[in-house]
Amino acid sequence: MQNTADYTSAQSDRRTDGCTSIISNLGSLVEQVHANMKLIETAIAREAAFGGPEAAASIVVLDDVTPRYVQANAALNASNVGLGVALHLLQEITSSKPEPEGGEGHRFV
Template identity: 45%
Template sequence: MLNFAGTPLVTMPETDSRQLIAADLRSLIARIESSMRLIDAAMTQENDSAIVGSADIFVLDDVTPRYATASAALNACRAGLGHALQCLSDSGDPSEIAVSAAERPHLTA
């Protein structure tokens, strides 16, 4: 977790503030990806429990659409944060801020 009680961003050199913002964006992206993995696991668990039942019983799944909607919203947030990170790297030295594709795996809903 970042300590915001320290030196205000306005008094920091531009490169340092961009690096701090980029680190925060990467942290948010990681949290979103973690939430997306949890949603995927919950959807898998829900689907697996429905399969265990009898062949004569049909389960009306009202949970999966909510999971799918939440996952789509998180995916949109992930894309927006990735775009913000890219815009930030476009404003300065990309080697200082940019994250390679290998460092930020993409999850799809």
């Protein structure tokens, strides 16, 4: 019985170690996505400042850049959502505990 418990514990530790590094990498990636979204928002604000009401009176601006910033920001937002889901699922793996022997769990017949 002890060997089975040791084996289960070792498997759980390996699973947790592998997931921990993936979680760490995904967390860094989420932070990078957030930083880039802020940069894009800053760029959009800067573009809007150049096209303010006082400039509109004397200059015609064909704004081809801002829609692309908005599209890039939307794509990053979608990626952020997907990364968040992946991160949550992996965190669930590391927080789940194997059921003790004799516990009520799923049995395959």
